[in-house]
Amino acid sequence: MRFIVLGAGAIGGAVGGRLAAAGHDVVLIARSAHAAAIRGKGLRILDPEGEQVVNVPVAEHPQEITFAPEDVVLLSVKTQDTPAALRDLAEAAPASTPVVCAQNGVANEDMALRSFDNVYGMNVMCPALYTEPGIVQLHSTPVAGTLDLGRYPSGSDDTARKIAAALSSATFPSEARDDIMRWKYGKLLYNLANAAEALCGPSVRVGPVATHLRGETDACYAAAGIEPLLEPGDSPRRGFIVDLPVRGADRAGGSSYQSLLRGTGGIEADYLNGEIARLGRLHGVPTPVNAAVQRLANHHARHRLAPATLTDADILRAAGVA
Template sequence: MKVAVLGAGAIGAYVGAALHRAGADVHLIARGPHLAAMRQYGVRVRSPRGDFTAHPRATDDPAEVGPSDYVFLGLKATSYAACGPLIEPLLHDTTAIVAAQNGIPWWYFHRHGGPWDGRRLESVDPQGAVSAVLAPDRAVGCVVYAATELEQPGVVRHVEGTRFSIGEPGRGVSARCLTLSEAMRAGGLKCPVEPDLRRDIWLKLLGNISFNPISALARATMRQMCLHGGTRQVIETMMTETLAVAAALGCAVGVSIERRLAGAERVGDHRTSTLQDLERGKPLELDVLLSAVVELAEITGVPVPTLRTVHALSDLLALRSAA
């Protein structure tokens, strides 16, 4: 099985290292000092589950990799529309694109069924720019429950969690998902194939839609946000509104907000990916988190006043940080 990891940052390099350890033919695509370090020393994983080093191939040129069976997409969703020249050399007729993104994916209504089947969301697929590059038929959904940080070039700090839930946009269990799941599990990761991944998307989004923008606005860690009474109340309200939108779309998440908050508090003083991006001067990946759910709320007629307020504040922060 040949796997190309396009955007081998903290999550991409972690997955690539695990798959390589399991015997897959893995190619990491990265750049800069991180690429140089991986070439020289391999991917060094520091984890409470045990440290290890893997030596998959690493390059900055997808043409050197060539057509692959799976492309694990570790890029930020803000980069999807422009990634055509990078991903094109990696594709053959049946290449699956496994997008490890937070939030609402560009393929959300692909084979969804019902009144919204095939609908395009402008917030995540403006004018179809993402679908033109990443064909929805190639998509394998992936919900990441692992927390990682790039401690230094070539060194991934695994904070907690090893679960990567995958599934088909059209529901059901496919051979390509089962094959990938087996390889991921052989590398020491949890990789359940979900008959309907949209439930997992909303479950993960409960945390991302609230903790990520608030962490950037307050420069706070997961634990700090949970322990601050006022912030905790705002997060609870955001989660309640998000569950209402999911329910209007026919998706019952089936988890209590208190349980979700307790899980976040256990993560400790972890900085969300949005806060890390803000600190590093990178674009903030908020469209797929907040903007998409606000758009879905408009489609379904669900009132989401707190989400709209936090969206306005975080959108201004994103614009100012990009200036």
């Protein structure tokens, strides 16, 4: 089994690098500056215990790769970049190629299913960071994160079990699950505050905005008949993942915070808070705070505004619930 990692940023780079370090066959697909840095000096993986340099093949486009029957694609771009990534992949890879959506949200799998026969969802629980070309950071050790997966829309198979075994050998405990999308809806509950954190800073995760976001989502899930799954409070897996400093520095916010910090021009809010707004519109459930966070996050991303410039009160005022 060869792993083709499409999107070698924080998650893709860290997972692909650790798989390669564990002896698995891996090819990374990364953007030009990142690819050049990896090609020249290897992929540097920083974690709380030190640094690891992994020499791993890297390409800049799927068409540079000759795909083989044993290949598995780990899709790890941000959701707003998924349509373009899948178009590129579909031109190069057979439709039978397994595609694992190692991404936040619940929209990527359905997009992938339009072009590929074998699609898998992955529930990514991993505090990682893409800092600069050629470098990724993992803030949890000795377990880097948990990466459960299963077929989309449901079920499991030998491919999922083989992928899980490979990941488990590479510091990412993984289980093949028949109901992976219920787990991904559970992860979405955590991700609701990502864009709010980008707008206001980490304190928003325990403030009134977070309370509204969760309340709206619970109401939408109930109306849609969605039953999310989360690790039970007494599960030993809850202690697997920690968020520790790397080289004396704490992780500077989640993925959405990093999007604003790096001024990428895009953010995942349409597929996190926007997913809840969509469910609300489908089922007649008001979602003013999720919709406001989505709009404000998109505005900040488009205009490349700095993170942590708003307050809870600003968001609630924009939502009309202040």
